[in-house]
Amino acid sequence: xxxxxxxxxxxxxxxxxxxxxxxFPKKPSGRFYEYRKYVSYFLLVFFIASPFxxxxxNQFLLFNILERKFxxxxxxxxxQDFYLFVLSMIIGVVxxxxxxxxxxxxxxxxxxxxxxxxxxxxRRIEYAxxxxxxxxxxxxxxxxxxxxxxxxxxxxxxxxxxxxxxxNVFLAYLISSDRLLLYIQEGPLQHLSTFIGLLIFTGVFxxxxxxxxxxxxxxxxxxxxxxxxxxxxxxIVVAYDHKRGEGEAGRKKFRKxxxxxxxxHGDCIDCFQCVHVCPxxxxxxxxxxxxxxxxxxxxxxxxxxxxxxxxxxxxxRYASEENIVKKKPFEFTARMKGYVAVLVILIGVLIxxxxxxxxxxAVVLRLPGQLYELKEDNIVSNVYTYKLINKTTxxxxxxxxxxxxxxxxxxxxxxxxxxxxxxxxxEGSLFIELNRAVLxxxxxxxxxxxxxxxxxxxxxxxxxxxxxxxx
Numbered sequence: 093x094x095x096x097x098x099x100x101x102x103x104x105x106x107x108x109x110x111x112x113x114x115x116f117p118k119k120p121s122g123r124f125y126e127y128r129k130y131v132s133y134f135l136l137v138f139f140i141a142s143p144f145x146x147x148x149x150n151q152f153l154l155f156n157i158l159e160r161k162f163x164x165x166x167x168x169x170x171x172q173d174f175y176l177f178v179l180s181m182i183i184g185v186v187x188x189x190x191x192x193x194x195x196x197x198x199x200x201x202x203x204x205x206x207x208x209x210x211x212x213x214x215r216r217i218e219y220a221x222x223x224x225x226x227x228x229x230x231x232x233x234x235x236x237x238x239x240x241x242x243x244x245x246x247x248x249x250x251x252x253x254x255x256x257x258x259x260n261v262f263l264a265y266l267i268s269s270d271r272l273l274l275y276i277q278e279g280p281l282q283h284l285s286t287f288i289g290l291l292i293f294t295g296v297f298x299x300x301x302x303x304x305x306x307x308x309x310x311x312x313x314x315x316x317x318x319x320x321x322x323x324x325x326x327x328i329v330v331a332y333d334h335k336r337g338e339g340e341a342g343r344k345k346f347r348k349x350x351x352x353x354x355x356x357h358g359d360c361i362d363c364f365q366c367v368h369v370c371p372x373x374x375x376x377x378x379x380x381x382x383x384x385x386x387x388x389x390x391x392x393x394x395x396x397x398x399x400x401x402x403x404x405x406x407x408x409r410y411a412s413e414e415n416i417v418k419k420k421p422f423e424f425t426a427r428m429k430g431y432v433a434v435l436v437i438l439i440g441v442l443i444x445x446x447x448x449x450x451x452x453x454a455v456v457l458r459l460p461g462q463l464y465e466l467k468e469d470n471i472v473s474n475v476y477t478y479k480l481i482n483k484t485t486x487x488x489x490x491x492x493x494x495x496x497x498x499x500x501x502x503x504x505x506x507x508x509x510x511x512x513x514x515x516x517x518x519e520g521s522l523f524i525e526l527n528r529a530v531l532x533x534x535x536x537x538x539x540x541x542x543x544x545x546x547x548x549x550x551x552x553x554x555x556x557x558x559x560x561x562x563x
Contacts, residue, residue, distance in 0.1 A: 103310060104373035104383065114232065115306060117215075118225040118369045122392025131202055132212040139205070143264035143272075149485035149514075155265050161515070167446075168483050168515055172453050176445055183438045190431035192322045195410075196329035196380075200315060201387035206300070206308050209258070211371060211387065214251060214301045221247045225368060251302045252294070259293035306372045309385050316382045323380065325413040326425055330386045332366075332377045332408050333416050343377075346401055359403050366390035366408060376408055452488060452512070453481040454542045454552040459521070464557045470528035472558045479519045480542065482512040488544040493522065496551065497539040500526040512544075524556060531558040 107113045145152035147166025154163035162169040162177070169176060191199060200207055221243050222228045234240050264272045267286075280287035300308060309316065323329065337343060339358030346352075346361035360377065367375045369390060372383040376390045394408040414420040456478045465473040482488055491510035493502045504510060505521040512518050524538070535555055542550040 105306060105310060113373075115371070115373045116225045116228045116232070117371045117373075117389070118365070118393070119215075119219050120369050120387075120389040120392055122396060124388035124392050128202060128388065129212065132208045135203065135205075135208055136212070140261055143261065143269040151268055151270075153265060154268055156267060158266075168485075170453070170481055170483055172481065173449065173483075176442065176449070179438065179442050179445070183435065183442060186431060186435050186438060189322060190428060190435060192319055193324070193327060193425075193431065194428055196323055196327050197315065197319050197384065197386045200309065200313075200385035201330075204385070206313070207371075207385060207387065210301055210305060213254065215371075217250055217254075218247060221250075248302065252298055255297040255301065256290075256294045258297050259290050262293060263290055306383075310372060310383050320382065326423055328410050328412050328415075328422060329380055330376065330384060330388060330391060330408065331380065331411045331413070331416060332360075333406070333411065334377070334379075335416055337377065337407050359398070359407055361397065361401065363397050365393040365397055369393040380413075450550050451482070451484045452542065452544075452550045453483065454493075454540070454550045455479045455481075456493075456522075456540055456552055456554045458555060458557070464559075466528075466559065467525070471525050472528050472531065472556075473523055473525045474556055476522050476524060476554065477519065478522055479517060480510075480512050481517040482514060485514045487514055488512040488549065490545045492543040492546075494541045494543060495524070495526075495538060496541045497537075498526055498530050498556075500524060500530070502540070526556060526558070528558060531556070534558060534560045 105113050105115060142153040143151060150163045150166045150168055152163065152166050154161060156162065160171045162173075164180075188199065218228070222231050231240055231243065260272065263286075275283045275286060304312075337358040337360035339352075339356050341356035342358065343360035343362045344352070344355075344357045346363070350357075352359075366377070367373070367390075369392075370376070371387060371389065372385060374381050374383045376384065391408045391410075395405040398405050398407055412420070412422065415422070456476050459475045459477055462475050467473055478493070480488075480491065489509075489511045491512060493504075495502060501524070503523045503525070505523065507520055510518065510520075526536075526538075535557055537553060538556045540552050540554065541548050542552070
């Protein structure tokens with residue numbers, strides 16, 4: 093029993109001496125692999141096209157951290173909308189948690205960018221140049237002759253070019269596609285620091301997809317550890333049906349002349365195809381493991397073998413432990429219902445906040461260190477700084493600030509006409525003057541309306557200081 097369980101104490105990609113054990117997974121094929129290709133190609137097109145798509149003049153997806161400009165599905169977000177971003181992240185975490193509780197690590201095998209780029213881009217290029225598993229193993233053991241040098245240089249060159257393209261697309265998400273295209277036209281020497289950063293990103297992507305590979309999923313990604321506390325016996329995962337596969341006498345190689353059922357052997361013929369095709373090098377027959385990314389490659393490989401020996405398919409399939417042991421169908425548990433309820437509430441709150449979100453945000457604050465000035469005719473004056481943020485793609489001109497809660501005047505300092513450009517902000521100073529008779533005490537809350545061409549576009553509140561008493 094100890095020898096059967098030692099896989100839990102080791103990593104398949106590291107040998108007994110602690111050295112990297114390079115994996116040569118067999119090229120997958122089958123029904124699920126075809127489905128994964130369609131999903132992957134769609135996501136690849138989405139990834140490459142998103143920064144170049146414009147919605148209402150806004151880039152479809154933009155995450156400009158340095159300038160604090162963000163576009164999500166064409167809607168611009170500013171640092172003042174950070175609470176919406178936090179709420180969106182919480183919704184994402186709850187959704188992934190719910191999905192993992194119900195369907196295990198299916199995200200990793202079908203949607204994760206690491207898996208998509210590695211399995212559907214880089215490995216497919218590798219298969220085209222070096223061949224399938226057997227040819228790759230022979231090439232690795234081969235001395236550095238002309239054939240090996242030619243194939244390795246060709247592969248590494250293509251890998252570097254693709255990594256450079258990925259880095260450029262990634263940069264378009266960070267600085268905008270318009271600026272990226274401008275930088276390309278002007279040449280790298282005009283923007284040397286950006287070009288150096290681009291090369292660093294290229295090196296990182298090349299390192300990950302050319303060398304580090306499955307180690308990202310096994311060592312670096314925290315999601316594999318997360319599934320350990322989220323999965324239970326009711327979770328649907330890529331699972332080996334050990335009841336059917338092992339039988340009473342265990343698995344055995346296939347022989348046509350033997351009556352396996354009479355001998356007590358299960359349907360698993362111990363062909364190791366599920367192991368050879370696994371991109372993380374595990375044996376799915378050992379049960380659910382941290383390294384499994386639910387990529388379904390073992391399912392396709394096993395179905396192909398079962399079909400060739402006239403056994404029913406589905407020895408490795410999407411199933412829960414309870415489905416395999418107790419033949420129970422999928423059950424929507426109370427825990428899942430709880431996650432769904434939380435998810436619905438959070439999404440409802442987010443939608444409500446999005447509808448309440450204004451296109452223009454105004455902030456008026458009293459100038460620090462200043463009190464008030466008492467003028468003639470009992471006029472009290474306070475000095476303020478203001479900031480107007482335009483989150484839209486249209487210009488707001490002829491800006492006026494008017495008092496809504498009190499009778500008084502607002503005067504801009506050294507500005508005759510105030511204009512807020514598209515997706516930009518303006519800052520300045522202003523005076524607010526009120527008659528002493530309308531003040532109630534030392535500190536008064538006042539409401540200010542922001543008008544553009546005579547139309548109210550936003551309101552804001554601030555405090556106004558006056559004398560403590562009339563004596």
